[in-house]
Amino acid sequence: MDSTNVNTPLSFGDILEHDIVTEKGVLLLKKGTQLRESHLHLLDHFNWDYRINYKKESDVLGQKNSQIKIEKLINDCINQYSSILEKIKIGELPDLNGFFNGLKETYDEIKGLDNAIDVIYGFQDLDQYTYQHSVNVSLLAGLIGKIMDFSDADICLLINMGIVHDIGKVKVDNNILNKNCSLTNQEYAEIKKHTLHGYQLLIDILGNEKIAEGALLHHERLDGTGYPIGKSGQNIPFLVQVISIADSFDAICTERSYHEQRSPFFAINILIQDAVSHKLNSEVTYTFVRYLMNQYKGKKITINNGEIGEIIYVPYDEPHKPIVRCEDRLYDLRNIMLKIVDFVDLGQKELRSKKPTL
Ligand SMILES: [Fe+2]
Numbered sequence: 001m002d003s004t005n006v007n008t009p010l011s012f013g014d015i016l017e018h019d020i021v022t023e024k025g026v027l028l029l030k031k032g033t034q035l036r037e038s039h040l041h042l043l044d045h046f047n048w049d050y051r052i053n054y055k056k057e058s059d060v061l062g063q064k065n066s067q068i069k070i071e072k073l074i075n076d077c078i079n080q081y082s083s084i085l086e087k088i089k090i091g092e093l094p095d096l097n098g099f100f101n102g103l104k105e106t107y108d109e110i111k112g113l114d115n116a117i118d119v120i121y122g123f124q125d126l127d128q129y130t131y132q133h134s135v136n137v138s139l140l141a142g143l144i145g146k147i148m149d150f151s152d153a154d155i156c157l158l159i160n161m162g163i164v165h166d167i168g169k170v171k172v173d174n175n176i177l178n179k180n181c182s183l184t185n186q187e188y189a190e191i192k193k194h195t196l197h198g199y200q201l202l203i204d205i206l207g208n209e210k211i212a213e214g215a216l217l218h219h220e221r222l223d224g225t226g227y228p229i230g231k232s233g234q235n236i237p238f239l240v241q242v243i244s245i246a247d248s249f250d251a252i253c254t255e256r257s258y259h260e261q262r263s264p265f266f267a268i269n270i271l272i273q274d275a276v277s278h279k280l281n282s283e284v285t286y287t288f289v290r291y292l293m294n295q296y297k298g299k300k301i302t303i304n305n306g307e308i309g310e311i312i313y314v315p316y317d318e319p320h321k322p323i324v325r326c327e328d329r330l331y332d333l334r335n336i337m338l339k340i341v342d343f344v345d346l347g348q349k350e351l352r353s354k355k356p357t358l
């Protein structure tokens, strides 16, 4: 192990050899943490003196290097998308096609991973919620396309539709988007307009009707209860139905300014309810939930009787109700009134507790 000079500054990828604790005794980062952008921002926030021991990235296993590469790619996407939105705000027409190529490269790095969902959700930068949400939806939509054996062209379209689905929010007042309490009817009506703004922006910038329709129709629901038009059934393009599912999942389980973060299991139950009530496409929803739950197999979870266990089997027809092992007992959640609450702390919660700003 290559221990470093104590006077060298910390940087991305380094591994802490000591806990970092504030003056008041609050644990900021645990020994062994490999530093990501969000950790460095956290240290900056506390004006932390970087002269502490750490190990260099060269000590890290190949898998971790790959994860770092992906994190860098994701951070690049976030930063580029942030710049694109800034250009739009000052009336410029940005180059989206060049950006789409970099995004596809990020998707290509992730698509074959057994832990693709962990990789996406392991790198959340809560100071960048708006951009992070767009990148998450883009990557999730691409993954759904892959597990459903869509053509490469459709997967590309999903990735591109996903990244810009909320682009119209640049035209909505930030005070409304960032509001911490519930919205008035008028404010909610303003937020709903991001679909119309997004459609017009994408027609102006790209002239691509299919991508623009993703922005316009991603809040429509199959039963006609969505907005802005109230379209229903097959009048909503199939790829947009996929975007709606990726968008719902990420919006529910990512912390927002107006509600606390919810677990992916909470989000999965909402998706299933919406599929059963014919709001979301049932085939796509169940396929996505099967994929998610299989990625969560073997992870430590808590169930609502307080016990800790792990998912050991995901049923095909009811993937949201797996068989869970808690010590010596097996619970088949299809047959009893128990449900999974969340993962046992994965070391992310000290970062999650920081409120995002849009
Ligand atoms: Fe939206």
Ligand SMILES: [Fe+2]
Residues within 6 Å of the ligand: 133, 137, 165, 166, 247, 251
């Ligand atoms: Fe969204």
